[in-house]
Amino acid sequence: MNIKHIFFDLDRTLWDFESNSLQTLTELFNQFNLSNLGMNSAENFIRKYKIHNERLWDLYREDKISKEELRGKRFYLTLKEYGIEDESLSEKIGLEYVRISPLKKRLFPYTLDVLNYLNKKYEMHIITNGFEEVQHVKLSQSGLSSFFKHIITSEKVGVKKPNIKIFEYALNKAKAQKDESILIGDDLIADIFGAKNAGIQQIYFNPNKIIHDENIEFEINCLSQLKELL
Numbered sequence: 036m037n038i039k040h041i042f043f044d045l046d047r048t049l050w051d052f053e054s055n056s057l058q059t060l061t062e063l064f065n066q067f068n069l070s071n072l073g074m075n076s077a078e079n080f081i082r083k084y085k086i087h088n089e090r091l092w093d094l095y096r097e098d099k100i101s102k103e104e105l106r107g108k109r110f111y112l113t114l115k116e117y118g119i120e121d122e123s124l125s126e127k128i129g130l131e132y133v134r135i136s137p138l139k140k141r142l143f144p145y146t147l148d149v150l151n152y153l154n155k156k157y158e159m160h161i162i163t164n165g166f167e168e169v170q171h172v173k174l175s176q177s178g179l180s181s182f183f184k185h186i187i188t189s190e191k192v193g194v195k196k197p198n199i200k201i202f203e204y205a206l207n208k209a210k211a212q213k214d215e216s217i218l219i220g221d222d223l224i225a226d227i228f229g230a231k232n233a234g235i236q237q238i239y240f241n242p243n244k245i246i247h248d249e250n251i252e253f254e255i256n257c258l259s260q261l262k263e264l265l
């Protein structure tokens with residue numbers, strides 16, 4: 036491989052979305068006294084939230100709802116399961132969620148070690164489907180900003196991964212050739228098939244060792260393995 040540019044996904048690839056989100060939701064459960072509203076446990080609340088959040092994220096990814104709708108509605112539908120129909124409270128929790136969660140700093144094991152190693156050899160960039168105002172905060176709070184030359188968010192480009200346009204935009208912005216670029220991401224559709232379709236090589240980060248029957252050239256379950264590949 037004659038690689039010069041590495042494009043990283045952010046959420047669930049470097050930034051440990053699940054841990055950071057869990058921490059945020061637990062704090063919100065306490066902050067908004069949700070147990071007083073009849074919710075027996077934070078775990079239960081979070082389990083229900085995750086189902087709604089995932090479903091709404093799918094709709095957001097398909098441009099069927101806006102990010103403003105996604106923000107409040109995932110909490111509205113969760114509260115509704117407990118018999119609480121409160122748009123104003125849902126909106127408040129939704130706003131707090133997007134304010135607090137990007138301040139969390141949990142990264143996947145070896146993130147900083149590997150980025151320090153790669154930084155000496157490659158130009159690195161981020162391509163993310165996350166929100167513009169949120170992703171920059173995450174990067175700076177978790178000490179990642181300085182590693183990346185260009186931060187490309189779907190919100191800024193106007194299309195989300197796996198749309199080929201976001202990859203073309205990123206290549207153009209980084210002044211990178213596709214055959215000297217590689218993308219590392221955790222999402223088979225958005226990252227791996229997206230990059231493949233754009234002619235960019237890919238490394239599938241699969242920390243939970245999800246079983247699949249796709250034919251993937253490079254697959255890792257720990258970021259430290261990047262040192263052997265790159």
Ligand SMILES: [Mg+2]
Binds near residue numbers: 222
């Ligand atoms: Mg991801």
